[in-house]
Amino acid sequence: MWSMAFRNLYRDRRRTLATVIAVGAGLFAVLMFLGYIRFVESSLASVVIYRDANAHVQIYRQDGPEQLAAAPAEYSLNRDDQALIHRLVADQPRFVRASDQLVGVGVVQAGAESSVFLARGIDPAFEAALQAESPLASQASPLSDDGLLLTRQLQDLLGYPDKGSTLQLFSASYANRMNAIEAPLAGDFSTGIEAIEGKGLKAPLALLQSLYDTDVVSRVAVQLDDRSHAGTFRDWLAAELEQRAPGRFEVTTWNHPQIGQLYTSFMGFFNLVFAFTGIVVFTIALTTIQHTVAMNVADRTREIGTLRAMGFGRRRIAGLFLRESVLTTLAAAAAATMLAYTVIAAIAAAGVQTQLPRIAEPAILKLQLPPLWALTAIACAGLGIALGALVTARKRVGGEVRPGRRGVPLTRLLAGAACLLLAFGTVLPAGASETAPQPSAGQRAAPDAETLRRWLREADLARGGWGSYKWKLTIHTEDPAGATDTSYDIAVRDGRALAMTTAPRRYRGEKILIASRAMWYAKPGLRKPVSISPQQRLVGEAANGDIAATQYARDYNPEYLGVEELDGRPCHKLRLTAATDGATYESIIYYLDRNTRLGIKAEFLTSSGMTFKVAHFEYRNRVLVDGEEQPFVSSMKIVNANFPERFSLLEYARVSEASPPESLFTVDTLMTL
Amino acid sequence: MNLVELESVSKSYRLGEVEVTALDSVDFTVQHGDFVALTGPSGSGKTTMLNLIGCLDAADSGEIRVLGQPVSQLDGQALDTLRSRTYGIIFQNFNLVPVLTALENVMLPLHLHRLSKSGMERRARAALESVGLARFADFRPDQLSGGQRQRVAVARALVTEPKLILADEPTASLDTASALSLVELMKELNTEQQVTFVFSTHDQRLLEHVGRVVELRDGRLTSTDDSAADTSTALQTGKSEVA
Numbered sequence: 001m002w003s004m005a006f007r008n009l010y011r012d013r014r015r016t017l018a019t020v021i022a023v024g025a026g027l028f029a030v031l032m033f034l035g036y037i038r039f040v041e042s043s044l045a046s047v048v049i050y051r052d053a054n055a056h057v058q059i060y061r062q063d064g065p066e067q068l069a070a071a072p073a074e075y076s077l078n079r080d081d082q083a084l085i086h087r088l089v090a091d092q093p094r095f096v097r098a099s100d101q102l103v104g105v106g107v108v109q110a111g112a113e114s115s116v117f118l119a120r121g122i123d124p125a126f127e128a129a130l131q132a133e134s135p136l137a138s139q140a141s142p143l144s145d146d147g148l149l150l151t152r153q154l155q156d157l158l159g160y161p162d163k164g165s166t167l168q169l170f171s172a173s174y175a176n177r178m179n180a181i182e183a184p185l186a187g188d189f190s191t192g193i194e195a196i197e198g199k200g201l202k203a204p205l206a207l208l209q210s211l212y213d214t215d216v217v218s219r220v221a222v223q224l225d226d227r228s229h230a231g232t233f234r235d236w237l238a239a240e241l242e243q244r245a246p247g248r249f250e251v252t253t254w255n256h257p258q259i260g261q262l263y264t265s266f267m268g269f270f271n272l273v274f275a276f277t278g279i280v281v282f283t284i285a286l287t288t289i290q291h292t293v294a295m296n297v298a299d300r301t302r303e304i305g306t307l308r309a310m311g312f313g314r315r316r317i318a319g320l321f322l323r324e325s326v327l328t329t330l331a332a333a334a335a336a337t338m339l340a341y342t343v344i345a346a347i348a349a350a351g352v353q354t355q356l357p358r359i360a361e362p363a364i365l366k367l368q369l370p371p372l373w374a375l376t377a378i379a380c381a382g383l384g385i386a387l388g389a390l391v392t393a394r395k396r397v398g399g400e401v402r403p404g405r406r407g408v409p410l411t412r413l414l415a416g417a418a419c420l421l422l423a424f425g426t427v428l429p430a431g432a433s434e435t436a437p438q439p440s441a442g443q444r445a446a447p448d449a450e451t452l453r454r455w456l457r458e459a460d461l462a463r464g465g466w467g468s469y470k471w472k473l474t475i476h477t478e479d480p481a482g483a484t485d486t487s488y489d490i491a492v493r494d495g496r497a498l499a500m501t502t503a504p505r506r507y508r509g510e511k512i513l514i515a516s517r518a519m520w521y522a523k524p525g526l527r528k529p530v531s532i533s534p535q536q537r538l539v540g541e542a543a544n545g546d547i548a549a550t551q552y553a554r555d556y557n558p559e560y561l562g563v564e565e566l567d568g569r570p571c572h573k574l575r576l577t578a579a580t581d582g583a584t585y586e587s588i589i590y591y592l593d594r595n596t597r598l599g600i601k602a603e604f605l606t607s608s609g610m611t612f613k614v615a616h617f618e619y620r621n622r623v624l625v626d627g628e629e630q631p632f633v634s635s636m637k638i639v640n641a642n643f644p645e646r647f648s649l650l651e652y653a654r655v656s657e658a659s660p661p662e663s664l665f666t667v668d669t670l671m672t673l
Numbered sequence: 674m675n676l677v678e679l680e681s682v683s684k685s686y687r688l689g690e691v692e693v694t695a696l697d698s699v700d701f702t703v704q705h706g707d708f709v710a711l712t713g714p715s716g717s718g719k720t721t722m723l724n725l726i727g728c729l730d731a732a733d734s735g736e737i738r739v740l741g742q743p744v745s746q747l748d749g750q751a752l753d754t755l756r757s758r759t760y761g762i763i764f765q766n767f768n769l770v771p772v773l774t775a776l777e778n779v780m781l782p783l784h785l786h787r788l789s790k791s792g793m794e795r796r797a798r799a800a801l802e803s804v805g806l807a808r809f810a811d812f813r814p815d816q817l818s819g820g821q822r823q824r825v826a827v828a829r830a831l832v833t834e835p836k837l838i839l840a841d842e843p844t845a846s847l848d849t850a851s852a853l854s855l856v857e858l859m860k861e862l863n864t865e866q867q868v869t870f871v872f873s874t875h876d877q878r879l880l881e882h883v884g885r886v887v888e889l890r891d892g893r894l895t896s897t898d899d900s901a902a903d904t905s906t907a908l909q910t911g912k913s914e915v916a
Binding site: 001003004007008010011302303305306307308309310311312313314316 | 727729749750753754755756757758760762764766768770771772773777781782784785
């Protein structure tokens with residue numbers, strides 16, 4: 001029967017050739033696309049594993065992948081954790097190397113330019129080993145023991161500082177303290193991810209740890225001999241760690257959504273596209289084959305009748321047409337496969353470059369079509385086509401085809417879904433508009449702007465915003481990572497302030513200067529003060545801008561919102577909107593005691609209007625102003641609006657009038673104080 | 674036991690709005706060793722009757738029994754088996770598979786019998802030899818004359834050693850010499866190997882050589898002529914006429 005099928009195909013060779021070309025073109029497209037998908041998959045995996053130095057397996061504290069950015073200190077691995085992990089993995093047969101890594105954010109400055117960075121602290125030797133084994137050609141500079149690597153985009157934002165020039169990194173330490181370090185620019189690298197290419201910074205682990213003033217790490221990355229073992233290794237390691245420290249660790253692999261976000265998101269997308277393309281091509285190929293079978297059956301009714309008369313059953317005769325379809329598909333598959341490998345070889349020889357999705361650098365296009373993958377794809381397509389041909393053949397050779405239950409056509413389903421969506425789309429906004437808050441009516445007559453500004457100035461005065469004073473400030477900060485206490489000597493003069501750290505001992509000598517709406521940070525070891533932008537002042541639970549007194553009357557425009565009671569005290573409620581770029585916050589809801597005009601509560605808002613911090617003030621101190629005793633702030637408690645367990649308590653003591661010299665408030669003398 | 678029995682068999686077809694009666698309450702039997710010709714004008718129901726005898730079609734009413742078994746009780750698969758074991762069929766236009774050689778065409782029905790390839794080939798060659806085409810075994814149909822093709826078709830019908838060979842106008846596409854030669858062959862098989870033949874024809878030249886002629890007109894049997902008992906004499910006459 002195979003011989004007969006082959007001869008029938010040969011007899012109708014024009015039709016056979018047309019069918020082979022149509023099906024072969026479809027299969028060729030599938031194979032080429034499969035090769036491209038494999039290339040993208042492999043490249044993205046290499047970016048995640050090697051270029052991003054994630055290696056194959058990563059060990060975090062439990063929930064670390066999700067929570068590290070919000071609470072780095074709480075979700076980091078301490079020295080004991082690190083030692084345990086290194087001890088466990090080192091003896092495993094698949095183990096190649098492991099390294100501690102630290103991630104963090106901050107601001108990098110080069111001269112007058114500054115920009116936000118996303119840094120990764122890596123052991124330079126580990127980094128070098130990974131890069132050496134990366135299948136992707138890397139143009140990155142090697143990471144040295146003391147230099148920084150910045151992406152070209154970040155260097156551009158910093159005005160292209162010279163190689164070797166000193167950069168300043170500024171950030172909050174893991175104890176929520178301000179800190180800065182200096183290091184030379186050693187070269188450039190690419191994060192491999194377009195979205196963060198403008199923020200990429202790579203630093204030696206020890207250097208980054210010194211910036212965050214910690215010996216913890218964010219994770220331990222483990223390189224294995226092959227990525228196919230990552231899942232097994234993760235399972236084993238997770239079980240071992242769980243046995244030793246239940247609930248403390250989380251083990252991930254390179255393709256974890258939080259680690260290989262680029263990989264998982266794009267492969268999900270590509271697989272969807274591939275499935276869609278595959279279905280379209282398969283449908284075309286199947287339809288072509290079915291059409292050919294139908295034509296063959298129509299042309300050979302006499303032959304079919306003869307065979308039926310001889311006693312050949314419907315199944316056997318359909319089998320003949322099935323054999324013809326299988327042969328046609330095989331011929332198409334063979335032609336498509338040969339053509340695909342030829343084209344792949346030609347592309348490889350030509351060294352064509354392509355841009356991978358969200359990858360900053362171009363990559364050499366190397367389509368990857370392992371024979372097993374090609375065979376599987378061809379076999380799946382061939383099997384589907386054969387089944388389709390069999391159904392058509394059996395139907396066409398006169399078999400009874402019982403009508404099935406009528407299904408709902410896809411178009412009707414889609415139309416129904418679209419109608420539902422439209423209906424929801426119409427109903428929801430209408431419903432939403434019904435529940436939208438209505439503007440309040442009947443507000444009291446608002447005080448004029450001059451009065452409001454006067455109230456603000458009086459309130460500022462009680463917080464040291466004006467005049468010349470000195471006091472001792474103690475900040476007690478608590479968050480899930482622990483509690484810290486820091487003390488400062490504060491001196492203010494006409495709206496300018498200098499804060500000098502007095503305790504703990506190791507932080508002595510650190511200074512923060514606020515002058516003319518600008519802010520600087522200095523500490524022993526830095527060559528020059530670090531300029532702090534308004535946004536950077538928000539660093540820490542108690543923002544740097546909160547350490548010294550603030551002048552709301554100068555920096556914000558007030559708007560009267562009415563009277564509201566707080567703990568039984570009637571208060572004027574004001575909305576303060578930043579009037580200058582030097583303001584620390586975008587806007588503040590400020591409550592002034594209606595009787596004393598002292599600020600007793602402030603809600604600090606994000607640009608989107610969400611409250612992110614709330615401050616409460618108390619005024620138990622007293623100072624003399626023009627010979628008259630006035631209340632002065634004694635404590636300020638700042639609570640994180642989203643995480644109430646995170647707060648800072650600022651206590652003001654030994655407040656007195658003073659006459660600090662003018663030279664105390666100039667940046668030129670800050671390093672010499 | 675009768676080989677085939679038709680009892681009050683009727684069959685009609687619908688052509689558009691008109692219902693055409695092809696067979697109307699026909700009673701008919703075929704016995705082992707018969708050599709029967711169905712005759713009558715075009716549209717008289719000859720082909721319909723052959724189709725019903727060969728279980729290629731189902732009767733609207735009446736009963737058809739093959740070897741005593743009512744065919745209406747058989748399912749599709751049993752009918753396929755019955756056809757492959759009981760019948761050999763010869764068509765007016767030979768209906769050889771064009772891509773197969775004469776030998777392969779003859780081997781074709783043997784695929785339904787559990788035989789080795791060599792066994793099939795041996796039997797097919799014997800069948801070809803019996804119709805005098807042994808040396809044309811490797812010829813494809815388009816390389817054979819009309820008479821040769823029909824002989825291949827006869828060999829194909831014979832190769833499974835069926836109990837009954839049905840032939841629908843087997844000589845219609847042949848010249849007189851080939852037609853008489855074919856009838857001679859069929860008669861020879863009938864007398865020497867006791868192969869039963871039922872065939873339709875309206876060729877008067879052939880009717881002179883058959884033992885039993887059944888005439889159909891408007892779907893009814895109008896006569897059954899069993900008088901030509903000495904078929905061999907008739908055949909000799911036919912042969913002499915051809916000569």
